[in-house]
Amino acid sequence: MAQDAQYGSQRFLTLTLGDELFAIDIFSVREILDYTDITRIPQTPEYMRGVVNVRGSAVPVVDLRMKFGLGQVERTLNTRIVIVEIKKDDTLSVMGALADSVKEVLELETDRIDPPPRMGAAVRADFIRGIGKHGERFLLVLDVDKVFSSDEVQDLSRMMGDATQPPPEATPTGSDEDFFR
Numbered sequence: 638m639a640q641d642a643q644y645g646s647q648r649f650l651t652l653t654l655g656d657e658l659f660a661i662d663i664f665s666v667r668e669i670l671d672y673t674d675i676t677r678i679p680q681t682p683e684y685m686r687g688v689v690n691v692r693g694s695a696v697p698v699v700d701l702r703m704k705f706g707l708g709q710v711e712r713t714l715n716t717r718i719v720i721v722e723i724k725k726d727d728t729l730s731v732m733g734a735l736a737d738s739v740k741e742v743l744e745l746e747t748d749r750i751d752p753p754p755r756m757g758a759a760v761r762a763d764f765i766r767g768i769g770k771h772g773e774r775f776l777l778v779l780d781v782d783k784v785f786s787s788d789e790v791q792d793l794s795r796m797m798g799d800a801t802q803p804p805p806e807a808t809p810t811g812s813d814e815d816f817f818r
């Protein structure tokens with residue numbers, strides 16, 4: 638079974654962050670949205686751009702360029718929010734990943750994806766699953782579960798999950814007539 642995965646192929650959604658090409662496993666992608674207004678949440682890290690409304694639910698959005706130290710995603714006609722599902726333990730969370738553009742879905746042979754290079758202890762690259770090649774360009778294959786595994790992201794995701802629960806109804810102490818006086 639492990640051999641089959643080693644010699645099979647996998648489908649990825651490719652996206653750009655600046656001039657770099659990244660790939661996300663297509664099975665992690667729920668949907669792709671055009672850029673929409675993002676409501677900022679105070680006291681969150683800069684890369685946490687805020688939340689967007691996805692069919693009535695508040696979904697946190699992370700600026701991937703900022704998270705990776707590549708500047709900030711600027712709003713253009715090509716800017717997209719990729720809605721992804723993240724698994725942590727037995728919990729499934731939904732997050733938005735802000736990208737400069739979404740390119741295509743492509744299939745890569747798994748044996749053609751090299752492990753990420755070792756860059757020393759000072760460089761954190763555990764969110765990179767591997768490096769593939771598409772045409773003449775390298776593309777960085779992201780491990781979505783690790784990109785969004787930081788405590789801040791998970792805490793915000795949980796907070797948004799709690800915020801989507803309706804508040805408990807207040808019980809009036811008097812009659813409706815007293816309430817409106």
